[in-house]
Amino acid sequence: MAVGVRVLEHNAMVYRRTWHGSVLSSLLSPILFLAAMGIGLGGYVNRNGGAGALGGVPYIAFLAPGLLAAQAMQTAAFDTTYPIMGRIVWDKLYDAMLATPLTVRDLLVGELEWVVTRLTLVCGAFLVVMAAFGAVRSPLAILALPVAVLTGVAFAAPIMAFSATQKRDSNFNVLFRFGITPLFLLSGTFFPLDRLPAAIQPVAYLTPLYHGVALARELTLGSVDPAAAVAHVVVLLAFAAGGIALAGVALRRRLVV
Numbered sequence: 001m002a003v004g005v006r007v008l009e010h011n012a013m014v015y016r017r018t019w020h021g022s023v024l025s026s027l028l029s030p031i032l033f034l035a036a037m038g039i040g041l042g043g044y045v046n047r048n049g050g051a052g053a054l055g056g057v058p059y060i061a062f063l064a065p066g067l068l069a070a071q072a073m074q075t076a077a078f079d080t081t082y083p084i085m086g087r088i089v090w091d092k093l094y095d096a097m098l099a100t101p102l103t104v105r106d107l108l109v110g111e112l113e114w115v116v117t118r119l120t121l122v123c124g125a126f127l128v129v130m131a132a133f134g135a136v137r138s139p140l141a142i143l144a145l146p147v148a149v150l151t152g153v154a155f156a157a158p159i160m161a162f163s164a165t166q167k168r169d170s171n172f173n174v175l176f177r178f179g180i181t182p183l184f185l186l187s188g189t190f191f192p193l194d195r196l197p198a199a200i201q202p203v204a205y206l207t208p209l210y211h212g213v214a215l216a217r218e219l220t221l222g223s224v225d226p227a228a229a230v231a232h233v234v235v236l237l238a239f240a241a242g243g244i245a246l247a248g249v250a251l252r253r254r255l256v257v
Contacts, residue, residue: 006102007110008117015118027122030071031129037190038063038133057137057221064135065144065220066189068126069212072152075122077180079115080156081172084163094255104251108160112244115156116149123148130220138222147219147236151212154236157243164250188213208239 015022038060045059087093094107127145130136162175186196187209193201204210215232218224 004109008113011114064130065216072148076152076156080160119149119152141220144216144219154208154239161246161250
């Protein structure tokens with residue numbers, strides 16, 4: 001049996017019964033946000049010459065790939081905070097799994113496989129919506145899907161490591177308030193980073209979301225710089241690999257007596 005497949009199967013069976021509750025946050029909210037910001041605010045930006053600062057593209061074409069990457073970050077964060085801690089602290093699901101032939105490695109791989117599955121579904125649907133809104137300007141946009149998934153994993157793995165160390169959920173409020181939300185606003189999703197104060201720009205460049213947004217935007221606009229694209233992928237892979245290593249250590253320390 002492939003590593004982690006039983007954990008993936010369990011999560012899929014649970015999601016089949018609970019998917020209705022995640023539709024609003026995972027799909028409808030970003031669509032409404034894209035309509036309001038891309039068309040509503042975007043119309044104002046375009047009429048007042050804002051397209052010049054965006055490389056000559058309509059605001060919705062600039063915004064949509066940023067929202068795609070940001071949605072991947074948010075989906076990954078929600079799926080690896082409360083659910084992971086809950087399986088350790090509240091319902092002891094991982095203890096039950098480890099009483100079977102499953103190992104900590106199975107838990108880690110299975111959870112990451114499920115995150116990848118969720119991200120593929122959510123981001124794939126959002127990419128279709130982007131095309132329907134006319135925000136896709138290149139066939140290379142199809143590659144924005146794996147980029148968004150990789151961006152999500154770059155957040156999911158480190159956050160999973162953090163969640164595995166928690167005994168109460170109060171710190172998740174801190175994570176979302178001072179981590180996820182500022183990144184959503186200040187990583188190039190809504191405006192070019194050169195509009196930020198010079199002191200903040202280097203910090204933004206170091207975040208995985210910036211690299212996911214930048215690469216997804218290059219692909220959907222068809223303006224890919226090969227060297228920059230490689231750099232973006234390397235940074236995202238580094239965050240993902242480092243997070244996976246940390247998550248493995250954290251889960252073993254928490255679950256193996």
